[in-house]
Amino acid sequence: MIRLNWTDEQKNRIIELSKQGLSSPKVAQQMFDEYGINFSRRTVARFIATGQTSSQYKRKPKPKVKDVKRGTEIVINKDGSTTSTTTIEDMNREKAKDIDFVLRAHGFDPEEWDIVAAKSNFWQQNSVEKGLIDLCQSKITVKPKVDKELTPQDIANIFKADVKPYKVKQTSHNAHNLVVPLPDMHFGITTLKDVESHLDKLLGILNKGYKTIVIEQLGDLFHSSQMWSSQTMRGTMLDEVDMVQAIEDAKQFFDILVPVCLNNSTSVYIKQMAGNHSGNMEYIFMEYLKAKYPQVIIKNNIKYRDAYLLDNVGIMIAHGDLAPKNLPMLMANEFGGVWSLSHSKEIHKGHFHKEKTVDEGGVISRQLGTVKPNDKYEISNGWTLSKKELYALEYDNDKLVAEWHV
Structure with missing residues (x-):
């Protein structure tokens, strides 16, 4: 049953204004000016198109x-x-x-x-x-459209709220490089409190000082790809999460991590790899980090794989859900420059929420775990035995020299 709160006079006036060529927002504004009532522009548009005032x-x-x-x-x-x-x-x-x-x-x-x-x-x-x-x-x-729906601009504003560029004088105390992989953080399920102790230990390692620090965002930074419903990029429904709070937790996490990296190195890089849960949200989040930290060199992309050189170490990154068995050969074929110039080669990936390191023909493939708490789906399937850790990988010019689990 329709609930009509408008009088016939008001409805006739809306139709009259529409026939004059006014757009829905302008009709709504004119109605407010004439009647002192806030007519929703979307409800006005619905009435003009369908004769209805109720969704x-x-x-x-x-x-x-x-x-x-x-x-x-x-x-x-x-x-x-x-x-x-x-x-x-x-x-x-x-x-x-x-x-x-x-x-x-x-x-x-x-x-x-x-x-x-x-x-x-x-x-x-x-x-x-x-x-x-x-x-x-x-x-x-x-x-x-429903009035309560968040537009892309609304989401962008959440990420960019109160952004003030952060700059420091960078110094190096070490000839070594450090890579900080961040696979499957799943903020929304994971909260800042869940990672506080891990982050404290990681900051202690960073304070040693390094020549170059690389933060690898390996996908699934957030649990959901949507703000109002909890689902993956492909529409798989998930446990409900508060995505506004998830974004705030992610911002606080990086706002602690990135300044320490900048203060203890001569260069900081962030490498972005889209995950199957929240690749779209991750891309927008990297744009927030670009605005906040102009000194950080951020490689933002939505590709399936990427690779980079860290002195003479070649590293390919992937979320890990696609072509996991073919990654060494894909590294050689898709990133020939990195492959040919590197003295040692590694692959960093996540997705499976458990740790596994394999030497695949001289390419060290590191499947990294997650600090994410177990959700209902994992608990029901008994996938609860993996370690909850963050990682830091220390390299000299040619190879890995230390592997930190925090």
Whole structure:
């Protein structure tokens, strides 16, 4: 049942303003100016498009309506979504992947509507005026945006809140280099309190001073790829977590770790490797670190693998979920420069939440564990026996000389 809080006069006024060509936000502002009531722009857009004021509309859907001029068929569904089918002449396969273009082609404002599903069919047809033309039948199902949804800009603002660039005078007390791998932190399940003791011990090692320090973010920095629902990049549902707090914990963790690295080295690098849980969030988080720490050289990417030289040591990094058995050969083929110039070669990866080191034809493959507490899924399957540790790997110019477990 619809709950209509607007008077007929107000609804008629909205329709009148819409016909004058005003956008939904401007209609909402004009209504506020005239009636002193805060009309949500999304609710206004919903009313203009569907005649509804409630996202929980349950009345029997209206029959199909055909826009003869545009050749468009619109169906209002029981769940409040709208299905639109139309033929678009200037659509191509690239434009069909552009969500904003598709929405506008169907007459929907991208700021007001989300696509639930989309399907495009392409063919060619002879035209008397234009000859052979490309046509596309596009069918989409859309729903009005919900006021409480966080936009990408909202998420970016969470990461960038109160960012003030941090700079120090860097010094070195050691000719050795240090690598700090951070696999599978899963902030959201992991809290700052869970890593405090590990971080204290790691800071003690960093305070020895090094020539170069490399922080490897090996993926799954966060437990979820979403803010309002807990799920992986592929949509697998997870235990519910507070992602706003997860971001704050991650910020505090790096805001402790990175300054100590800067104070105890001549150069600091952060290498980013996207994980299957939260690769999108990790990429944005690296952009926050770039803004906060301009002295740190950050390699931000969403690739499956990457490699770098640390003096004469070649290191390839991967999250570890893809092609784990082929990584040594992939290192040789995909990163020939690093491979040929290195005196020793290593692979650093995570994903499996347990430690395993293997010599694979002279390439040392290090599968690293995690400090993440066991979640319900791991407990139910009995995957609770692995050590909970952070790592620090110390190298001279040519090879590993010390391996710290903290």
